[in-house]
Amino acid sequence: MAKRRASQELVDVAGDVSSVRITPLGAGQEVGRSCIIMEYMGKRVMFDCGIHPGLQGENSLPYLTNEDLDELDVALITHFHLDHCAAVPYLLCHTTFKGRIFMTHPTKAIFYTLVSDFANLSGEDALYSKKDVEACMDRIEVVDFDQTILVDGMQITPYRAGHVLGAAMFMVEVAGMRCLYTGDYSRVTDRHLSAADMPPVTPHIVIVESTYGTQLHGPRETRERLFTESIARTVRSGGRVLLPIVAIGRAQELLLLLDEYWARHPQLQGIPIYQASGVARKALNVFATYVAMMNQDIQKAIQFHRNPFHFKHVQVLKGGAAIDDCGPCVVMATPSMLQSGLSRDLFEAWCENSHNTVIIADFAVQGTLARDILASPTHVMSRQGVKLPLRAKVEAISFSAHADFDQTRQFLEELAPPHVVLVHGEFNEMMRLRTALEREATQKGWDRALHTPKTDSSIYIPFTQQHTAAVRGRLADEPAKAGQALRGVLVQQGAIDQILHPEDMSTFTKLTVGKVMHRQAVAVSKPFSEVRLALEVMFEGIEGSGCLPVKSVQPQAAAGSSSGGGHPPEDEQAVCIGDIVMVRHRPGSPALGYESHVVLEWAGGSKGDVVADAVLAVLLQAAGEPSGAAKAEAARQAALAAGDVAGALRAEMQLAGVLLAAQFGPVEVLEAAGQIQLQVDGAEVVVDHVHGKVTCASEPLRVRVEKVLQRITEALRPCALDFED
Ligand SMILES: [Zn+2]
Numbered sequence: 001m002a003k004r005r006a007s008q009e010l011v012d013v014a015g016d017v018s019s020v021r022i023t024p025l026g027a028g029q030e031v032g033r034s035c036i037i038m039e040y041m042g043k044r045v046m047f048d049c050g051i052h053p054g055l056q057g058e059n060s061l062p063y064l065t066n067e068d069l070d071e072l073d074v075a076l077i078t079h080f081h082l083d084h085c086a087a088v089p090y091l092l093c094h095t096t097f098k099g100r101i102f103m104t105h106p107t108k109a110i111f112y113t114l115v116s117d118f119a120n121l122s123g124e125d126a127l128y129s130k131k132d133v134e135a136c137m138d139r140i141e142v143v144d145f146d147q148t149i150l151v152d153g154m155q156i157t158p159y160r161a162g163h164v165l166g167a168a169m170f171m172v173e174v175a176g177m178r179c180l181y182t183g184d185y186s187r188v189t190d191r192h193l194s195a196a197d198m199p200p201v202t203p204h205i206v207i208v209e210s211t212y213g214t215q216l217h218g219p220r221e222t223r224e225r226l227f228t229e230s231i232a233r234t235v236r237s238g239g240r241v242l243l244p245i246v247a248i249g250r251a252q253e254l255l256l257l258l259d260e261y262w263a264r265h266p267q268l269q270g271i272p273i274y275q276a277s278g279v280a281r282k283a284l285n286v287f288a289t290y291v292a293m294m295n296q297d298i299q300k301a302i303q304f305h306r307n308p309f310h311f312k313h314v315q316v317l318k319g320g321a322a323i324d325d326c327g328p329c330v331v332m333a334t335p336s337m338l339q340s341g342l343s344r345d346l347f348e349a350w351c352e353n354s355h356n357t358v359i360i361a362d363f364a365v366q367g368t369l370a371r372d373i374l375a376s377p378t379h380v381m382s383r384q385g386v387k388l389p390l391r392a393k394v395e396a397i398s399f400s401a402h403a404d405f406d407q408t409r410q411f412l413e414e415l416a417p418p419h420v421v422l423v424h425g426e427f428n429e430m431m432r433l434r435t436a437l438e439r440e441a442t443q444k445g446w447d448r449a450l451h452t453p454k455t456d457s458s459i460y461i462p463f464t465q466q467h468t469a470a471v472r473g474r475l476a477d478e479p480a481k482a483g484q485a486l487r488g489v490l491v492q493q494g495a496i497d498q499i500l501h502p503e504d505m506s507t508f509t510k511l512t513v514g515k516v517m518h519r520q521a522v523a524v525s526k527p528f529s530e531v532r533l534a535l536e537v538m539f540e541g542i543e544g545s546g547c548l549p550v551k552s553v554q555p556q557a558a559a560g561s562s563s564g565g566g567h568p569p570e571d572e573q574a575v576c577i578g579d580i581v582m583v584r585h586r587p588g589s590p591a592l593g594y595e596s597h598v599v600l601e602w603a604g605g606s607k608g609d610v611v612a613d614a615v616l617a618v619l620l621q622a623a624g625e626p627s628g629a630a631k632a633e634a635a636r637q638a639a640l641a642a643g644d645v646a647g648a649l650r651a652e653m654q655l656a657g658v659l660l661a662a663q664f665g666p667v668e669v670l671e672a673a674g675q676i677q678l679q680v681d682g683a684e685v686v687v688d689h690v691h692g693k694v695t696c697a698s699e700p701l702r703v704r705v706e707k708v709l710q711r712i713t714e715a716l717r718p719c720a721l722d723f724e725d
């Protein structure tokens, strides 16, 4: 086939409206226990499964019991922070969840370390054992950034989210609907991580964190200066600095900063910097392993054989016992929200001294001590219930690598999704962000709806499926007009669907066009003239455009058109109905061992199948006709042979009566009057057989009967016979 020019145009194929369900089981109008369900076309995805750091035991879990967890297809975990992943062992070991679960490589490595530590530290409130954590590691599958995986017909692609090592945003595509879940993300490059990626395709829904609402972080350099100056001031005046922070993630960013600052300020080098945590050393090993996933500064340092995570001025300690607490120092300790553990012990020991400083660098979650002290209370309550005066300085300098207002605004402007769902934000911050984003959309005339579902409530977002297909080949010769119907084959292959003329298939695709021929044999003992008559009555009797001519064809041609081959018997006859179905008649041949039969042949397809079905029905009806027809035909043949014209006419009238009865129901043959009388739907019809006249009060019925009679007469009298003589 000649190559056709690759002209093409894009057309929308169809539009169906259905809805996407979004249900936050946690992190709806709150920060903590991130867990969001997205359901579309029967596919269910869980984004994250974390705990609430401000709550204990089962209360800290997402509302897992309110979802049919055994119906979930997949869980996608964005990063290793406990509010995004610490409920995973519970999900895998203590619920009916049986779907697949994915994380990036570094997330899985650090998840194991942090979640085991969390299980150990939870004591009586533990949601699962260390054994459960071990058990779930085998079920967690890993995925690389930019790698698209197929799960149950869904396409899932993780992109870099900034935030912490290994943090991912997930784009999920279900039947043409794309939903992006950002998790925690940052669009700013820092000392060790790249900024979050801009996904290359526009999602219909973006589920985005709103932690910082409409706040702005200010330049990183300014925050770094405030941070290092505050620390330097404190230690120079003999004070101690407490940095409560998650042991892995932002901690390493701050250690890079402090190590470099200490290197540039030799007078500080006698003052120790400690990272005190059971998992800090493991964390450094993981960081040293995954340098390839960090930003260009780190790559460059590695090229010069310097691993920036081999710190010169930082001492990594396994616990609190080894801290030399007898003078100025900087201590990084967990947990970050001061709920318990070493950071809480040091806070209670140091908070009464006004020379000391506490710097909150992570986002402080509601309901935690870290959040409470930001409101500058005069006293705090110790874990033993003792009222302690708070004289130490408390500063909040954010290094938590969440997007601020400008980052979120620009990210959404570039992605331009029609629907934005805000999660991972406290009510007030979330509403401020919602109002600001709505105002911007209204001012600029953007099509953007904002949603802020509460935890454990669902929203339904309508989605109209827009199928786009390229029209190629001869179908694209004429530009398509709006609303114009297009007939072709829709080929779904490769990046874009195509609509093609069947004969262009092999030019534009690897597909070839084949024709399926059907052949069916039916035993028919009737003479072919009767078969043909029945077919003519059926197909030519249809008035209007539905009329299909029944044409004689050469049996040779008929045989040649089939794949049967061989020479047809001499007495074979054939007709073709509407050029669609070929009907060949083979009289029985005892010598060849077969009885009289009819063979149908047609090309597969809706039209051919329908016509073939109708032909088959006519043949089966003809085969089962009352014996009167055969008897009358025999009498007619005998009378004709004997030259008995009157007898032949009578027999023919009987035969016509039988054939009319087959079409219209019971008839009465009045031989003496030369009439056939019948009733159709209460209307009397009188057929004057001798003159071929039909009388009836209903004109349409009269015409119908007359046509049938005409066919019968033509079939019975191939040559004009004058019965009047
Ligand atoms: Zn996080």
Ligand SMILES: [Zn+2]
Pocket (backbone or CB within 6 Å): 034, 081, 083, 084, 184, 424
């Ligand atoms: Zn978070």
